[in-house]
Amino acid sequence: MTKTFDPTFLKGRAVLAPMAGITDSAFRLICRRFGAALVYSEMISAEALSRRHSKTIKMTSFREAERPIAVQLFGTRPAAFAESVERLENEIRPDYYDLNFGCPAPKIVKNGGGSALLKFPERIAEIARTVVKASGRPVLAKIRSGWEVGSENALEVAKLLEECGISAIAIHGRTRSQMFSGKADWEVIAKIKQQLKIPVIGNGDVASGLDARRMIGQTGCDLVMVGRAALGNPFLFSEINATLNSELRIQNSEAPAVSWLERMEVIKEHMAMSVADKGEARGIREMRKHLSWYIKGIPGAAALRQELMHAETEEGTLKLLEKIDPEKGNDE
Ligand SMILES: Cc1cc2nc3c(=O)[nH]c(=O)nc-3n(C[C@H](O)[C@H](O)[C@H](O)COP(=O)(O)O)c2cc1C
The missing domain is CATH 3.20.20.70 (Aldolase class I)
Incomplete structure (x- = not known):
């Protein structure tokens, strides 16, 4: 080789x-x-x-x-x-x-x-x-x-x-x-x-x-x-x-905004893999830091972050994330 x-x-x-x-x-x-x-x-x-x-x-x-x-x-x-x-x-x-x-x-x-x-x-x-x-x-x-x-x-x-x-x-x-x-x-x-x-x-x-x-x-x-x-x-x-x-064509890159719904899909997938690999207790615990980064900038993120730090299950975590209004989530 x-x-x-x-x-x-x-x-x-x-x-x-x-x-x-x-x-x-x-x-x-x-x-x-x-x-x-x-x-x-x-x-x-x-x-x-x-x-x-x-x-x-x-x-x-x-x-x-x-x-x-x-x-x-x-x-x-x-x-x-x-x-x-x-x-x-x-x-x-x-x-x-x-x-x-x-x-x-x-x-x-x-x-x-x-x-x-x-x-x-x-x-x-x-x-x-x-x-x-x-x-x-x-x-x-x-x-x-x-x-x-x-x-x-x-x-x-x-x-x-x-x-x-x-x-x-x-x-x-x-x-x-x-x-x-x-x-x-x-x-x-x-x-x-x-x-x-x-x-x-x-x-x-x-x-x-x-x-x-x-x-x-x-x-x-x-x-x-x-x-x-x-x-x-x-x-x-x-x-x-x-x-x-697109280096030759444009001078500035306008990153297309990622909608909250798209972001949520990624979070769900990330969390499901984390739980599958590490078991629910550890998988969720290790997801907490990722979640706090994923929700950065979203209105109400600070309060939600506190709650997410105490969530122990995948279901409970998803319930908390579903509190985010998809429209507001897009306002990032
Ligand atoms: C939380 C964290 C963990 C890191 N762990 C490693 C590591 O395990 N091995 C490594 O070579 N560098 C590690 N780094 C350094 C990063 O690979 C990278 O060199 C550094 O963050 C600078 O790049 P950035 O400005 O894009 O973050 C770590 C950085 C951070 C923030």
Whole structure:
């Protein structure tokens, strides 16, 4: 099998970012439906996977319709990555693996994983080489611009990853110390794109079709990765695709409004999958944050949000959502 990652084979140029606690199978499938060209799993612990931790194994499962999918792994020990990949190769065969060298969360960096590895490029290289060797398919990597302002080393790390056989790199233009503050630096994406041969996926602050077009224009990136702006708004992928497809004809993209009834259909489907995958109690509990994003901007959302936080069943949740007047829901 070829280990090349060819973005022109994807349908579209906007991909769903990996987001812990969010990009589970249900949400990924919904985003694929609305035109995400590629979806990433939540970050998954290579250490836990290599130990066959059953909850972690469950996190790796996906529906065939989600393909193409990248399963993202985090950790520090190359052997744990290799063992995880060998098992996944035998069991679920995702389209790609992705290595997390960007997570800023304290519980991950205190163990030396995620963005903490940016301080140790040699360890990053060791992990990358090991996974590339263990995997029969392309291995991607995701990095931040550096550990902290003043010690940005994304370009050096990206070049190293390319030398190690990584097939594409996603770059979030913020350092670890910036967490999610300020504006993402797209310059670093442009620099990396100029110097690498492998495809580059730009990430940070894309919230509209026009942003996606601007990022591609300013950086030359092959794909754009969308995270927070897709929360409660999987429709964004179709807006981005429409904007990019009509690039030559129109200057401004007027995103067609999504009616409350359409939104409600998506919510129902999302919730039904969440319940089917996780059981009602956990499925509904995990849906609460999505619901609060889906109803953002709708008149009466604040009060409804409070009620939704206490709903325990699918039926009860739907009853609460049905209180939204479809006409008012459209006034967003
Ligand atoms: C709630 C949340 C969870 C995240 N989890 C992950 C993760 O598991 N792996 C990862 O590489 N990045 C993770 N990220 C970072 C995103 O993938 C992305 O790089 C970041 O949100 C910037 O993109 P955006 O401006 O489009 O949101 C997470 C971000 C958020 C907001």
